[in-house]
Amino acid sequence: MNADPTPPGLTQATARKALGQHFLFDPDILRRTALAAGPIEGRTVIEVGPGPGGLTRALLDNGAAKLIAVEADERFAEALKTWPEHAEGRLHVILKDARKVKWESMLTELGADMPAMIIANLPYNVGTPLLINWLKSGPWRGDMALMFQKEVAERVCAAPGTDHYGRLAVLTHAVTKPHMAFTLPPGAFRPPPKVDSAVAVLHPLPEGEAYPHLAKLEEVAGAAFGQRRKMLRAALKPLAKRHGIKAAEWLKEIGIDPTARAETLTQEEFQRMASSLIKS
Missing domain, CATH: 3.40.50.150 (Vaccinia Virus protein VP39)
Structure with missing residues (x-):
């Protein structure tokens, strides 16, 4: 009842x-x-x-x-x-x-x-x-x-x-x-x-603070966390290859440690990765 x-x-x-x-x-x-x-x-x-x-x-x-x-x-x-x-x-x-x-x-x-x-x-x-x-x-x-x-x-x-x-x-x-x-x-x-x-x-967030390229950010974050136990240089290798670049070299160029893991990255670092791929 x-x-x-x-x-x-x-x-x-x-x-x-x-x-x-x-x-x-x-x-x-x-x-x-x-x-x-x-x-x-x-x-x-x-x-x-x-x-x-x-x-x-x-x-x-x-x-x-x-x-x-x-x-x-x-x-x-x-x-x-x-x-x-x-x-x-x-x-x-x-x-x-x-x-x-x-x-x-x-x-x-x-x-x-x-x-x-x-x-x-x-x-x-x-x-x-x-x-x-x-x-x-x-x-x-x-x-x-x-x-x-x-x-x-x-x-x-x-x-x-x-x-x-x-x-x-x-x-x-x-x-x-x-x-x-x-x-x-x-x-x-x-x-x-x-x-x-x-x-x-x-x-x-105010318009000036919100990140405008959410689709690219989702692509990067999805790749990074898709193999979250791996270092970024390995987790992002397929993504980098699609963009015609080498993951480790790309990460070093934009100031991100290739041996880091996704869960340690800041919001700014994820956005830096996404923005660099838009420009590449």
């Missing part, structure tokens, strides 16, 4: 494992998530995977001027369309796989103010690809507060020299200033996942 029924006003439907659904209903946690990246009053907010609508309600109640809810599950999308805020034009519901959304075009079509905040309890199976897509996006994307599995949130926010530092942290720090806001145990969700979760907050 379910001793903790879905709160009134939210969709009564079970989570689908195939969609990575785990729902939050605690009002205090939902409010903390809604406001983790800063005030939302008067702002355009994108929510991915609203599910029953717990976070959706918190976002509306805390003043989001235009809330765009992207939901791949027809059960929840149709239910959200019955909310009064949808009839009023304050809540827009998009039935679609978030990985296929053309975000800037969608915002323009809806007449939304930009940059838009992104606040979401992300489905576990699409969180990382969505984040990478958003990091590569243009000025339409503003502050983000994203619920991930805790291990993913740690990889998003990791500093050089730590166990979780890798490609994702390099990309995240190139264009945002991230931090972990708070963590949640499995019991906070229905159904409870097998791992802890955490909200990562990412504030965009």
Whole structure:
């Protein structure tokens, strides 16, 4: 027997494992998530995977001027369309796989103010690809507060020299200033996942500080961390070969120790590598 029924006003439907659904209903946690990246009053907010609508309600109640809810599950999308805020034009519901959304075009079509905040309890199976897509996006994307599995949130926010530092942290720090806001145990969700979760907050860096060549940076970081136990001269050998250069010589020329390993490199050093390949 379910001793903790879905709160009134939210969709009564079970989570689908195939969609990575785990729902939050605690009002205090939902409010903390809604406001983790800063005030939302008067702002355009994108929510991915609203599910029953717990976070959706918190976002509306805390003043989001235009809330765009992207939901791949027809059960929840149709239910959200019955909310009064949808009839009023304050809540827009998009039935679609978030990985296929053309975000800037969608915002323009809806007449939304930009940059838009992104606040979401992300489905576990699409969180990382969505984040990478958003990091590569243009000025339409503003502050983000994203619920991930805790291990993913740690990889998003990791500093050089730590166990979780890798490609994702390099990309995240190139264009945002991230931090972990708070963590949640499995019991906070229905159904409870097998791992802890955490909200990562990412504030965009000023235009002059954000690294502009994220695709090349991703290529370099992916190669370096793809064989993270190896020295850079070995891990980056295939990448260097594609650019017609020798890895060890290239690294020495740009002032990076060829015998270093990826997890010891700073953000500046990764960007130096990426920029040098653009120029080569």
